[in-house]
Amino acid sequence: MKPTILTALLAIIYLSAFPQADLQINISTRRIARDVFILASDSLEGRKFPSAGRAKAAAYIAGQFLEAGLQPIEKNHEPYFQKIPVNHTRIGLTYIHLDGKLKRSGFDFSFASSMPYNNSLTLPIRFIGDEKLNMKIGGGDTIFHIVDKNIEQAMLRIEQLSKTTQAEYFAISITKSKKSTKSLIVQEYLSGQYRYPESLFKIKQHTKGLYSYPAYSEQNLKVFLFTDEITQSLYGQSLKQLQVNAKRSVKSAQQRNLTVSDLTFSSDFWVKDTVLHDDNVIGYIPGTDLSDEVVIVCGHYDHLGKSSQGIYYGADDNASGSAGVMELARMCSQARANGFDFRRTLVFIAFGAEESGLNGSYYYVSNPVFPLKQTVMVLNMDMIGRSDNKPGEPGTAYSMAIGSRSRTMKKSIRQLNRQMDNIHFDYSVNFPNSITWYFGSDHYPFVRKKVPALVFNTGLHDDYHKVTDKPEKINYESLTNILKGMFVLLVDLANEPEKYPLK
Ligand SMILES: [Zn+2]
Incomplete structure (x- = not known):
């Protein structure tokens, strides 16, 4: 089913505050929606590990990374895959x-x-x-x-x-x-x-x-x-x-x-125990003068599979965040191709096996592809596709940004909110209300290793972990706006060493 709101939206973000030339970037609601509809389609069977649908999802994301021109992490026939050994117990x-x-x-x-x-x-x-x-x-x-x-x-x-x-x-x-x-x-x-x-x-x-x-x-x-x-x-x-x-x-x-x-x-x-394999999908854009420092953009792509109730599509959880990883990768690649320099290296990760216990991200922090000590910040997206606005209804996109207590982050988010129209990020460390989000997604293994991290999400809803979490319920305009805001933040994180120093 094709929703009617998918007319291509060409949004241009000007970042005149930056020392480099004005940056013009295309962000495409149509592309974001396409990604969500594909990841949340019948043939991907709810993307549960281990399943053919899960493997298809990983292959699709790797294909998008390749098309976006991201650098791979391996020199083999699956260059974007970090293989995870899994004990099936x-x-x-x-x-x-x-x-x-x-x-x-x-x-x-x-x-x-x-x-x-x-x-x-x-x-x-x-x-x-x-x-x-x-x-x-x-x-x-x-x-x-x-x-x-x-x-x-x-x-x-x-x-x-x-x-x-x-x-x-x-x-x-x-x-x-x-x-x-x-x-x-x-x-x-x-x-x-x-x-x-x-x-x-x-x-x-x-x-x-x-x-x-x-x-x-x-x-x-x-x-x-x-x-x-x-x-x-x-x-x-x-x-x-x-x-x-x-x-x-x-x-x-x-x-x-x-x-x-x-x-x-x-x-x-x-x-x-039987040993199986799962994959994190990872690609990157090398930085310039600070290339050994990295900023990670991530979201998990797996979901709950299917049961007698039907397929758990996981459109919001977390096809939305996976689409976010892919679209931000494309935007950054485009910027790079247009001659814009990212000083730090940008790493894009679609994590596997989150639903079974943050297993993809726990594996990554024990086997980091880029040193954790050099990782400046992790931006994790988990369920960013729903908001109070009805799909197709204009309004301010609202997203929580929950993470480690940090003055700088608070300031940056506040500045971002002033700078952006149609988006409001609520920087929240409002424990215990946000505690499940704090512990509950792929940024948390990084937090445990003392890497600063934020998770973006638009909150729980009635379709959470149900077969009704479908792609037509996603608010694509709000999702687009959230990604615009995150892109601006990402540029800041990549290029401002004084604001986000390595400890
Ligand atoms: Zn999730």
Whole structure:
């Protein structure tokens, strides 16, 4: 289906503030829309890794990079591809039996073991909570149940406890956050399906609920993680009551009075890894006198694939951002061809496997093509295709720009807003409202490596992660305006060493 708004728009941006000759650049709404419609078409099947549709999307983007005249990163038959080894991990299941019912692993509880484990057992489970035990309790066949703020803390305690008690079995409860623990377990279960090198943080990040692979331990520990509901039905007491009782027992040195119940479980736990490959698509424009410094422009191209509900087109998430990467690449290439100099090198990246845990970008920061220390800024686009304006309706395009707290960035964005018509960037570090955006997309692995970064997006909507995220719902004029603004910012980032110095 061809929407009617796709009449070619020729917008010219004048950057007379810059020392070089006035710069005239074509930005094409028609081209941007074409890219979104192609990436979000039936034949690309929702661009999920691993699928033929995903590979087609990567090939299409590489083709556009070639046409735009970007330099490739490899000298082989796939010169724009950074190959990512992917461990496809499938895990077996552990069942626990409570109130005569089977509880579901990954939903009600989770089970982790560093080794495959097959057994069926009933063991006493002893609640310790967050108390520090003064006397030694013999481990043997007892499950020690501890409480902690997060998985990392809990695992450190378990490491110590396993030494002093010789115990192999542990259970963890995490003190409740505002979000329901249950839904986080589901999230974590889903995000843990693909494991990439270095992506363990992602697994840990969401582990209010599930601890998948005990990374710290060489020992063969078996670790459960419970929702509060499971804890309640195990002991017939709430986590809060249990904590109070545990405190009392420890204070009065009556540690043998710690609450004990029985846990019956059976396990058919195994982990199977198959190594597959995914791709980041990368091309660049070499800078002039500061060519060893780089600015990265990026967005992920993968999405959720298809299910019985249909194809997840992911037009906004993130065909819009991928189209943004391609169009900005074309604009910069055009400028370069017209004799405009970019002092710093501009690197354009369409990241793979974002939806399964920022895996493409985590891989990149561990295997950077351009040194991270020389990376001045990352501009990430994730879902920039929707705005309050209806498609075809004129108005001010609105986009959030969320990133590391930076005076310079704040100033630059403010200046940009004054300079540009029809676009407003909201520079926001308005935590916690924007926190999911801060952690939730491909700029974040860079932030963790102390590379300044911004993510641009036009916010969540009802079609988010649904089969209804379709290309005809994108506001192409707003998207065009956002890219105009980003282009101006990009020129500034590429050419102003005093404003954006390497630390
Ligand atoms: Zn996305």
